[in-house]
Amino acid sequence: MARVGLSGNYAIAYAVKMADVDLIAAYPITPQTTIVEKLSDFVANGELNAEYINVESEHSAMSACIGASLTGARVFTATSSQGLAYMHEVLFMASVLRTPIVLANVNRALSAPLNIWNDHSDAMAERDSGWIQFWASSAQEAFDTTVLAFKVAEETRLPVMVNIDGFIVSHTYEPVEMPGEDAIRSFIPSKAMLNRVSPRLSYSTGVVGPPEYYYEMKYQAVDAIERSRERIREMQATYNKAFGRDYGDTYGYFMEDADYALLTMGSMTGTARVVAEKLRSQGEKAGVVSIRTYRPFPSDILERLLRGVKSVGVMDRAVTPGGPVSPLLADLASCLYGFAERPVLQGFVAGLGGRDVTEDEFEMMYSKTKDAGKSGHAGQTVYVGLRE
Amino acid sequence: MSTQYRTMKDVPKEEYLAQGHRLCAGCTAATAIRQILKVSGPNTVVVSATGCVEVATSFFPQSAWRIPWVHVGFVNSAAVASGIESAMKALFRKKKTDEKVNVIALGGDGGTFDIGLQALSGAMERGHDFVYVCYDNEAYMNTGVQRSSATPFCASTTTCPAGKFSRGQSTEKKDLVAIALAHNIPYAATATPAYPFDLMNKVRRAIDVEGPALIHVLTPCPTGWRFEVEKGIDYSKMAVLTGLWPLYEVAKGSMRLTVQVPRREPVKKYLEAQGRFKHLKPEDIEGIQSRADLLAAKYGLGPVKEQV
């Protein structure tokens, strides 16, 4: 196992190279670009035997990926923010047409105003698209999750999005342990899948589904992502065993006896952990839950992890204007709603447009969450750091 | 040297567009596609953009395609075709497949001139080995005859209707072949189903050429142009005979007129019985005649017949 200093983006590029993809169709956008630049390098030097299509837009990137995936090829693309939004309509097609594409989404705020820095609005806007969504919080996780993504995509025949926070994870150099290519290839063997556009089959794909059929065809994709839950956990276990990791749908830190917890997704988890350690040393029964698999939503695991916790502060790095609460809080509240005993949920919105979320702010969030737990009811969603 | 289609005996008899599709009675796009697929044969993948042909041939569970067929969206037939072409190349090179296929991207004028132009431009610029066929019925026919940038001058459509303050479409249609040639592609041509051998030979050359090729096919639409259903091929022919639809090809930058018209018909004969042109005043017809004369001069067609 090699130990190399890599940025999150480069870690993903190396994972894609080791996965021996057959085709990459991508369009540059900050802060994803160094992934595809690295991959172009690999292709240009013969280190990766793949076709690299310099498409003229992200919409075409995803479209070309669908076409390629239908031939049975292993396919990859990367994007962020506006690019993901531009491919919006095609994402919905990719999931229902069952094309196992892997997309690395380097989270960046959606315009307007124009902003190249990190938040989760881009991926949140696609939570209905039917894609499996993983969230990686470090360069190591970025590498491992991308390798896992290919396996998950091909076994479930659903497209998979690997999210990493823009600049924070994508551009920060961290030590990454990379298994050898042979070990990776035995986890994800490089073989062609069914060629659905073969003249030997002459299938018609992407047909008109009138009212008598649309419902059933859409349900196929709903059922597929529901059933993927168990499969994903099995594959995570296999990966962990093969490569000495400990990945699950969630992480719990100090959750064995936590009274008050913070729920995060992405790189904010790191800061939350540091703050939780400090609070613990002060005698607080603080805990952190981080979500790694966002779609399919790990309702069962979350319910178990949060049982007995008095209150949870949910950190959203995106907003749903006009909605009852922000997206991640909405999902968590929905999954816990049916249980008689459930923690008080305090909502926080922080870090929009790349705004730094400090340890002090985390302590403030913990303190408000604790207040909510003590009083038995949450206050309005707190917009952390917002200047009036 | 590409296969030549000279007589009916040369034309393959297999039908790759199956009967029972839902295109209108008298649809010349259906005729064109039958002719095209006879040339491309069974080893072909067709990528359709949303439109008349796509919707009428893929209504679950009926498919009119006897070859592999894909539809992903309106914007992206050229992008999807690029993905298929490149993936097959990669798989063949990596010995993961033994198959080689012709890739044809098929879009209507809406899905080519307007919403699909960007993807088409990208695919042509990148040099993918595929054929783009635009079947041009000069409006968004599938959704009820709305104007596109291929709608000709003075044509009435539902979104540029003739009225008290409007003569219909106020601009001339874009020159798709010129746009394609600006991408340095090795082959582009115009065609129409009334001249089947001309069309089939061009499709053959387009498939055989290495790199992107574009065929712009005029496919008169009885429903949208408002003429009797049996006259589709008549109008297809008349468009050529008036000089409004010159049949030519451009191979490696060199233009060749493939159907000469020694004595052109006056455009009046083409326009008069089409419902979409019934509001035309003499000055509008003169304007359209000048355009036909300009095209004739550009492509080397003959003069207009003397009026008896």
Added chain:
Amino acid sequence: MSKQNLKGWKEIPEGGMITEPGSSVGFDVQAWRTYRPVMDKSKCTKCGMCWIYCPEGAIKYNADGSYEIDLTYCKGCGICNRTCAVKAISMVKEER
């Protein structure tokens, strides 16, 4: 289409694909016709123009070189009548 014949989500091919090429041949277009083409074989020169122009593929080519109208797939558009150089095809009002 009766509801009993419609496939459920478990039976429909994955991704909603149509796995039977040319399954449209089962779709009845005959009801679209108001007029039906009738071919006078004594006039027919077997040129094949009706066959190449038919939008439906409703004209069959026989091994002996002759052409025949297959009414199963004919929508009655009349293009064959218009394009026949020797007027061997005429359009007759549908009786049904």
